[in-house]
Amino acid sequence: MKDLGKLATRDAYGQALADLATQYDFVVLDADLSKSTKTATFRKVCPERFVNCGIAEGNMMGVAAGIASTGRPAFASTFAMFAAGRAYDSVRNGIGYPHLNVKIAATHTGISVGEDGATHQCIEDIALMRAIPGMVVCCPADGPSTAAAVRCALEHDGPVYLRLGRLAVPTLYEDLSGFAFGKGILLREGSDAVIVAVGLMTARALAAAESLAEKGIQVAVIDMHTVKPLDEALLLEWAEKTGAVVTAEEHTILGGLGSAVAECLGEHRPTVLQRVGVRDLFGSSGKAEEVLTAYGLTAQAIEEAVCTAIARKSLR
Amino acid sequence: MRETEALKQIARGLRRDIVEMIYRAGSGHPGGSLSIADLITALYFDEMNQSSDRVGDPARDRFVLSKGHTAPALYAALAKAGYFDREELWKLRQVGAMLQGHPDRKGTPGVDASTGSLGLGISAACGMAKAAKLYGDAYRVYAILGDGELEEGQVWEAFLFAAHYKLDNLCVIIDANGLQIDGPVCEVMNVEPIEEKLRAFGFATAVIDGHDFPAIFSAFDKARETKGAPFAVIAKTVKGKGVSFMENNAAWHGSAPNAEQFEQAMKELEEEDA
Structure with a gap:
């Protein structure tokens, strides 16, 4: 395996949002974790389209649905435990059922969250999100594929769950021109x-x-x-x-x-x-x-x- | 138009449709549908900047029925306003029907938010209002919540959000009929004092009789004039309003009338015309 360095998918996510801010019109929401989910990287370049919802994930998903219902895609980010777990009803009934254009970008997935322990290590989110009709569930392997997935999410009309991680992981890809949801x-x-x-x-x-x-x-x-x-x-x-x-x-x-x-x-x-x-x-x-x-x-x-x-x- | 008599007439028609819809469906929520019939009449036939030929118009006002179980009231209003064929009302809750048990944004023209899980609609309404602020749109957002619904914690998350972002384009209407499924709200889980709570959360408020059209409009006027804060109309209503045996009776929260009860309800709602 060629050494292409390491990058956490959450870092790639924040950077991708910032990079795409001028090309696409979308809103980014967070629930007081913008420094950890890396939506802060977007906020820095585009504060006027960043909405901090405070520590209220259920409401954030509903607000994202309301924004998306007006025709603007919305990215809603928090830790997976709160995005897929705590806010499940808002995601299922508020975003999934009306098939709204909300991209749930959940970071801190899996046990590689590390020290924070079981309460913060969401290992059920794929199961929960996969069960929602019409929800795309994407878990990119590295930084470049995360950037590609963010772009795909913007091009996709409908709800998407992006599963991102905290830990820096090896970069696998140099060229991702053919990246598409549903194509392994x-x-x-x-x-x-x-x-x-x-x-x-x-x-x-x-x-x-x-x-x-x-x-x-x-x-x-x-x-x-x-x-x-x-x-x-x-x-x-x-x-x-x-x-x-x-x-x-x-x-x-x-x-x-x-x-x-x-x-x-x-x-x-x-x-x-x-x-x-x-x-x-x-x-x-x-x-x-x-x-x-x-x-x-x-x-x-x-x-x-x-x-x-x-x-x-x-x-x- | 603000002609009380004409609006009363419309509201009476909506009430008849609500009762008939639920009777034909054999299930549904008459109590809370009847309690908001006047409020929804005021919204759809005067207050809101919307019409059936502007479905999807980004500039239209939005309505969110956060207490989604009272969809029959919304459906009756939408049919009356021409959003869809009145015949749809009689297929409520049937397999393949357009009108689902709870509002479905995807399938029903005029429905701005899919609701039914209590506490969720108000968040969507906040999102719509925030989007208007972000993009400089002039539309307003109206949301009706139940008083029992205020027991859902997410409602208060949304209220914090509305006040924090100074959503003065948001008008929240609390249908304070005092009853929920298991009995009086004050006995099941007291939410009073509602007005003080909302004021403490940063709302401007008005407490009105939710069946009194001039009072409803004066509250809506106040809401539109309020700048820098969201507005809450606490509408004191009677659950089951208009049908004597349904009034103030929690048992009519979620049950359909039988044939005899249906006849009596329709008779009462007709007699009011006289």
């Missing part, structure tokens, strides 16, 4: 298994694939940045080519990417599947990397899951 990116080919990953697990999936290659195991890797709508064609193509699928997400395995993949495979092409993710547990405090390790969200865990999947293939 094949990062690597391989015939023994395919790893389908989202968010910061994508870089780990690539590391796992490199390590496996050294052992003579060839693994394909897909960056499935959009969990909904899922790129079923790409998934099924590689499920067929490899016969073994491993999902990797920084989210509970209940209702997230692993579930989405299982649903698709179950209906269209039953295939051996191993899911790497948080296994029905709450998170806990610790340094981000240590917490990720404690919960098995590592390249090594993905590697082991691939080996298990490949072994299970021969049992069928």
Whole structure:
């Protein structure tokens, strides 16, 4: 893997908003976390279209809906725990049901939030947002794909949930001209298994694939940045080519990417599947990397899951 | 127009439609629909800058029925104002019908916000009012909330927002009928004193009889003249207003009349014409 440096997707988000402020007409809302969600970067260049809602996330989502109903797209940002969790009803009934043009950009997703612990480590948001009809759910893997996702969100007419992280993650992409919601990116080919990953697990999936290659195991890797709508064609193509699928997400395995993949495979092409993710547990405090390790969200865990999947293939 | 007699006539018609809609549907919320019939008449047939040929016009005034369960009152007004065919009223709450149990912005012309989950509509209304401030639009936003709805915490988040951003283009109307599903608001979870609370939150206020048209309009006038603060009209109303056996009876919050009750209600609402 070429070293392209590191950047947190939240930083890329704030910068993308600022960069797009002159090209697009949109409003940005936050709930007293603008320095953490990085909407402050937008506020600096475009204070006249920034609305701080205070610590009131349910109201913020409703206000964003009201603004969007007047024809201007709105980005609403806070931590995922409060965007998808606390404000769920406002998002579901106020934004999803009327299919309004609100982009919910939630930062501090997953257990890589680190020290703040379980109350701030949202690992259910993909499941919650995916269940809302018409909601696009996108979890970019790095800085450049986050910038591409923000642009896609502005071009998309309807609600979008952008799942962003606090932790600086390796930059994977130099060219993202073809980035589109619902189109997974094949990062690597391989015939023994395919790893389908989202968010910061994508870089780990690539590391796992490199390590496996050294052992003579060839693994394909897909960056499935959009969990909904899922790129079923790409998934099924590689499920067929490899016969073994491993999902990797920084989210509970209940209702997230692993579930989405299982649903698709179950209906269209039953295939051996191993899911790497948080296994029905709450998170806990610790340094981000240590917490990720404690919960098995590592390249090594993905590697082991691939080996298990490949072994299970021969049992069928 | 501000002609009280003509408006009373319209309100009576809306009440008849409300009762008939809910009777035909076999379910719905007559009590709170009847309590806001006069307020909604004043809004749609005088106060608001809107009309059925301007659906989607960015300059139109907005209306948010935050107490979404009283959709029949809104539907009756929208039909009367020509937003859709009156025949739609009789399909309320049926599969495939345009008129859902609670207002649906996507499917119903004239509905500005999807509401029903209490406390949510007022946030959307704040968003509409804030958007007008951000972009220099001249439209006004009206939102009707129930007094029971004030028990939802999000309402107070929205009130903070409205005052903080000096949304003087927002007129909040509290339908203070004093009753909620489980009984009197003061017994279930007291929200009084409403006016003092709203003043403390930064609203200019008026307390009126919500069935008295001149009083309603004088409050709306005051709201429009108020600068630098949102306005709240606390409208004292009678739940079930106009149908004797429904008046002030919490049991009529969310139940439909039977055939006999329907006949009696329609008779009473006709007699008032005399």
